[in-house]
Amino acid sequence: MQEAGRRSNKDRSDTTRAALIAAGRKLFVSRGYAETGTPDLVAEAGVTRGALYHHFADKRALFRAVVEVESAAVAREIESAARPGLAPLKALSRGGAAFLEAMREPGRTQLLLIDAAAVLGREELDAIDARHGGRTLREGLAAAIQAGALPKLPLAATAQLLGAAYDRAALAIAAGAEPSEWHKLIDAVVAGLAVPGAPSR
Incomplete structure (x- = not known):
């Protein structure tokens, strides 16, 4: 059961990371890097700011x-x-x-x-x-x-x-x-x- 829980956590983490990368790809292309803020990225990805900073140190790291x-x-x-x-x-x-x-x-x-x-x-x-x-x-x-x-x-x-x-x-x-x-x-x-x-x- 514990192993299944670890897999589930990893799946959620991977899904969140993929959502952030997809959101970044969309917004960096459509708006440009400078015009894309972290609030835009988390809103597009449907995650929290905490989730963003859990996976990436900053906007540049996501880029x-x-x-x-x-x-x-x-x-x-x-x-x-x-x-x-x-x-x-x-x-x-x-x-x-x-x-x-x-x-x-x-x-x-x-x-x-x-x-x-x-x-x-x-x-x-x-x-x-x-x-x-x-x-x-x-x-x-x-x-x-x-x-x-x-x-x-x-x-x-x-x-x-x-x-x-x-x-x-x-x-x-x-x-x-x-x-x-x-x-x-x-x-x-x-x-x-x-x-x-x-x-x-």
């Missing part, structure tokens, strides 16, 4: 959790698209396309590529990205280098360079640019780095 959850969701989309068995360059292309598609979720580009840097700072945001989207890109590049599809480029620098290109593409698409043009452009960049004759399929 950080929202960014982490959104970044993890993007990484899952990339990993689903760049499935095992694809040629390394094809996996990079599929993963990149999945990133750009995932970033079309309403509010996500603003949240992850604009607001997060301003609120959290570049260093903290880079650390989050390194666990999620940045990690998938590094892993894809490492697999391509190991397979001989890409030359032995400096992995971290190459990932940063391509990551910046993907972020810029996501911003452009969010502003109304044609997605297919950016897909082709980034694929051309990767193809230009490839070892001649490396399979792309």
